[in-house]
Amino acid sequence: MYNFAIAFHKAVVANSLEPNFVYSPVSVWLILAGIAEGADSVTRQQIFNLLNVPNDECTRQKYYQLTTSRIVQTDDVKIISNRILLLDAGVTPNQTWYDIVMKNNLIEVLTAPIKHDPAVTAEEIKRLMHAELPRLNFDGNSVILDTIDYNALWTTEFVEANIERSPFHDQFGNPAGFVDLMKVTKRARVGYVKSLKAKVMELPVGENEHYRICFAMFPESNDIIADFGILTVDIVFEIFESLKDSFDPVEVAIPRMVMSSEIDVRSLIEYLGVTSLWNNPAATRNVSNPPALPSSFVQRATMTFGNQGLHSPPPAPAGIYGTPTGLDYKIDNAFIADRPFLYALYDAETYTVIMASAFIEPTYMN
Numbered sequence: 084m085y086n087f088a089i090a091f092h093k094a095v096v097a098n099s100l101e102p103n104f105v106y107s108p109v110s111v112w113l114i115l116a117g118i119a120e121g122a123d124s125v126t127r128q129q130i131f132n133l134l135n136v137p138n139d140e141c142t143r144q145k146y147y148q149l150t151t152s153r154i155v156q157t158d159d160v161k162i163i164s165n166r167i168l169l170l171d172a173g174v175t176p177n178q179t180w181y182d183i184v185m186k187n188n189l190i191e192v193l194t195a196p197i198k199h200d201p202a203v204t205a206e207e208i209k210r211l212m213h214a215e216l217p218r219l220n221f222d223g224n225s226v227i228l229d230t231i232d233y234n235a236l237w238t239t240e241f242v243e244a245n246i247e248r249s250p251f252h253d254q255f256g257n258p259a260g261f262v263d264l265m266k267v268t269k270r271a272r273v274g275y276v277k278s279l280k281a282k283v284m285e286l287p288v289g290e291n292e293h294y295r296i297c298f299a300m301f302p303e304s305n306d307i308i309a310d311f312g313i314l315t316v317d318i319v320f321e322i323f324e325s326l327k328d329s330f331d332p333v334e335v336a337i338p339r340m341v342m343s344s345e346i347d348v349r350s351l352i353e354y355l356g357v358t359s360l361w362n363n364p365a366a367t368r369n370v371s372n373p374p375a376l377p378s379s380f381v382q383r384a385t386m387t388f389g390n391q392g393l394h395s396p397p398p399a400p401a402g403i404y405g406t407p408t409g410l411d412y413k414i415d416n417a418f419i420a421d422r423p424f425l426y427a428l429y430d431a432e433t434y435t436v437i438m439a440s441a442f443i444e445p446t447y448m449n
């Protein structure tokens with residue numbers, strides 16, 4: 084999963100038009116798995132290689148169950164993922180394939196008058212996805228739509244936060260604008276990752292701590308996206324190993340924000356080697372009749388970090404602040420995100436990355 088997430092991250096970065104972005108590797112993984120289940124042997128192998136899933140069907144289904152069960156709703160964490168193959172009204176899904184993707188919760192199949200009334204279809208998709216989607220293309224007889232919305236964190240993390248309009252810096256440390264920082268003092272896991280020269284902090288999310296978010300800042304870098312580009316699976320494990328429980332509460336400040344990105348997944352997936360899916364009818368003959376030829380694959384991801392959440396949590400116990408943490412000397416008792424940072428949301432059991440993001444430009448520019 085990390086091999087895929089890292090490859091996908093690099094493709095996002097190489098193609099990103101905006102400085103700030105958020106995306107979900109896991110939903111792309113699930114959708115591609117669903118398509119692969121009905122693909123011809125060449126396309127299927129291209130996709131399975133990219134996703135690192137085994138050829139054995141039973142093992143594969145276990146992977147699917149494990150992965151889809153990462154995205155669950157709890158009282159105070161809401162992650163809504165919609166993964167849709169939208170077929171033209173004249174296209175019938177193959178029943179065998181449909182049963183596999185439904186049973187494994189990989190992808191939903193809907194129909195719309197794509198050929199007959201593309202304008203109405205486009206409007207309907209924009210409404211469904213809450214997105215602008217300028218890159219939607221209806222040359223084929225289907226499109227793949229992926230939306231994911233995260234809302235929660237600060238119900239439990241930042242409910243008592245003081246919010247202050249504060250300066251935000253660019254990567255050189257120059258003032259770039261302002262953000263609304265949510266500040267709290269709390270126990271967190273912090274660390275220093277030597278190979279990335281990154282300061283990292285992990286916060287549990289939600290009362291049952293089903294999820295975690297790891298933030299990374301790069302105080303010694305003036306191009307964090309490029310410096311993060313050396314990421315490998317080994318470095319991912321170095322990040323997790325660097326995290327230590329702080330002995331004393333840490334002063335945490337994270338911008339309040341709503342981030343939303345629309346990503347042209349098709350071009351990224353082509354860049355990663357899945358090339359025959361889009362216009363070779365032989366590739367998807369077992370997905371539908373006539374074969375589905377998806378002309379677009381788009382994702383809209385939204386991450387909401389506010390100090391208000393879904394439920395009122397019990398107040399967090401206040402801590403004393405000001406004593407050394409006894410951690411790496413590069414770590415002080417603070418994680419103040421007042422310059423560009425990256426973060427990822429993952430589940431606490433398998434560490435599967437559900438969403439990842441870069442926050443480079445402040446909310447209010449100078």
Ligand SMILES: *[C@@H]1O[C@H](CO)[C@@H](O)[C@H](O)[C@H]1NC(C)=O
Nearest residue numbers: 121122123124365366368369
């Ligand atoms: C469709 O499925 C059948 C039976 O599993 C298989 O023999 C055939 O190669 C598949 N065709 C394509 C185009 O994938």
Ligand SMILES: *[C@@H]1O[C@H](CO)[C@@H](O)[C@H](O)[C@H]1NC(C)=O
Nearest residue numbers: 177178179180368369370372
């Ligand atoms: C549906 O797909 C299966 C393979 O999953 C294949 O054996 C079967 O022939 C396909 N059915 C049709 C009507 O194409």
